[in-house]
Amino acid sequence: MTTLIVDSACDLPKALIEKKNVQLLPATIIYDKNILQDFRDPEQTISMYESAILNKDHDSESQPTSTKDITRILEQTIANGHTDLVIQTVNRVRSPTYENAVESATLLSKRYASQNVSIRVQDSRTVFTGQAVLAAHTLALIDKGIGGTKLRRIIDSLSSNVHAYQVPADVFYLRERSRKKGDNSISWLGAKVGSLLNISPIVLALDDKTFPVTKIRGFNNAANKLLAHTLEKVEQGLLSPFVCISYAGDPKELHKLAGFNELKLAIKARKYQLITTPMSLSGGVNLGPGTLSVGFATTPYEWKD
Template identity: 25%
Template sequence: MKTRIITDSASDLSSDIISRCGIDVLPILVYLGDEEYKDRETLEPKELYDNMREGKVYKTSQVSPQVFKEKFEEYAKKNEPCIYIAFSSGLSGTYQSSLIAKNEVLEDYPNFDISIIDTKCASGGFGLVVLKAAQMAMKGITKEEIVKTAEFYSKHMEHIFTVDDLEYLYRGGRVSRTAAVVGSLLNIKPILHVDDGKLIPLEKVRGRNKVLKRMMEIIEERGVNLSSQIIGITHGDDIEIAMKAKELMEERFNCKDFVINDIGCAIGAHSGPGTLAIFFLNELE
């Protein structure tokens, strides 16, 4: 029986990929004041970024255990094997919510075949893990093999990214108020990565062009056989910088396959407009 792939909206996959690969996506909740929105369902990234540029501040909330329970029960009743591939537990409580729901559903459906994977990944890196699993599921590959590969991808996925304005990272508690003010005055662009599921600053570079050049150097240091990989690129409502990154990856590493999409509301609410992120593997199976 075909394995069903479930994920959440922090995977930042396009609607085309989601539809084509039959991926079931649960939206992360986003709040503007008392108003509740569902990421990419009742709030699109473009609207979020436009509002953020005007000074509006969004907050996010994990997918609730109840929502997970309803979704898992849907597949348990049909006796369909499932894998829920989760947003990093270091950045969200969504993974923990899914574990609570899984245990509750198994009480009523003890034979339900479900696995949950904490990717320790975010945005396009998370999306590449989900995409690989969905492609395998479409080919009828066993659930055990899909889990094994998804865990390998999760472990070896690199996230190299920069933000255009440190103010948004300050609001999310990632940098100090002083760092945000000084950074803006000096046009400092931080380069960050994800380590054990958490955002970690790597370097600070002055200027947009210099930060792109340095990102390419880091990618060269960390990547392996980049030309034979699918490269993920996500952006905060700045397709021009995303396409510039794609061109540099093509020129420098002869990359051919890309998955490019905007950063959704779940992550964009914290990273802000102008964010650029590049994802690749540091080891191949």
């Protein structure tokens, strides 16, 4: 049986992680000189979002799981009897987690060469809810007894079609966090004007690229636009039966969005599965509290307002 390992940026709910025995590589969250490892505890995550300690008035950042920590976690997983390991990481453009995992896997593959241990590392090419779609699809295939090269081939093909959308609540927050990582794609003036005019971008992460597809006045309007767009794609048919939604706060707030319940009904009617969860702390630190993310898999297309 194949064992799936994901980093904590992957927006899978804690309950599903535990039910499917998914192993977790926790990112490190640093806020106001405090250090916390993100094990995707929902109560702790929601509490941190609601306490405002991650807002733009506080200094916070995320750090990827180190090679040393990945090695320790993999050794423990192997010691517990798991010998066929698949590691899926946040896209390698956004984080060194992939390189750290490859380094660890190479080391351990040599160490356990005589014990029939297989360790494969996959770049998800996506982020957050996109990772969750890929992970959920992987788990469904594992449940069907699919593994090895066939599993890797299916998931590699699907990863290029996973669309992960984000609607940040505060574009100025997004600009400041991006700048700390050396990304100057959002100018100070553009962020300031966006904040003053209450402009919310809808940002797409697709196949290792991240870019805005449109800008809408008002977070709720942008969020409902994204949910309506997702509804349209669900009705057209998806490449994977999983639709994942995360929110950098309490997911109960999703029910206040006009388009959420309609989307939920459409997913059920199509016999797809909706997965909702608090956004990872890694996602919240980089995108800001209040951010909405939606992930699904479909053939790439051009966004049309």
